[in-house]
Amino acid sequence: MDLLVNIDVPDLAAAEAFYCGAFGLTVTRRFGEGGVELSGLPVKLYLLVKAAGSLGAGQDRRRYERHWTPVHFDLVTEDLEATLARALAAGARLDAQPTTHSWGRIALLADPFGNGFCLLQFLGRGYDEIAPAL
Incomplete structure (x- = not known):
C-alpha cells in the first residue's frame, strides 16, 4: 500500500x-x-x-475559513523556529505559540485555506519519552 x-x-x-x-x-x-x-x-x-461551498463528505460543504478537522498532518523538523518562520512568511496562520513538552516542541498552525497542521521538533527520545515499551 x-x-x-x-x-x-x-x-x-x-x-x-x-x-x-x-x-x-x-x-x-x-x-x-x-x-x-x-x-x-x-x-x-x-x-x-x-x-468553496461544493459538497464534500456527507452533506458537509467545503469551507476555507479556519476550521477544525479530526485529521491533520504533522511535519517533523529539526529546527522548529526556522520552519515556523518560513511557514509564516509563506502565509500560514499561527493558532498557538510553540509549547515544549517532555517529547519535544509543537506549534499549531493553519494554511491559508483553513486546514490545520502542526510543526514538531522532537527532543531527547521523542515520543519514546512518554510511550512505555510494548
Whole structure:
C-alpha cells in the first residue's frame, strides 16, 4: 500500500506557492487546472481544486475559513523556529505559540485555506519519552 495526502484548496496557484514556499516542496506532476502533485516529503502531497461551498463528505460543504478537522498532518523538523518562520512568511496562520513538552516542541498552525497542521521538533527520545515499551 501507498499513502497519498490530498488537500482541497480553492486556488491552486496560491496553494502551490504556499506549500512550496513554506516547506520547500517541488511540483512533480500537474493534473490540468484541477490539481498538482508535490514531492519532498516521505509521502506525495496532492493539492486538489475544490470550490468553496461544493459538497464534500456527507452533506458537509467545503469551507476555507479556519476550521477544525479530526485529521491533520504533522511535519517533523529539526529546527522548529526556522520552519515556523518560513511557514509564516509563506502565509500560514499561527493558532498557538510553540509549547515544549517532555517529547519535544509543537506549534499549531493553519494554511491559508483553513486546514490545520502542526510543526514538531522532537527532543531527547521523542515520543519514546512518554510511550512505555510494548
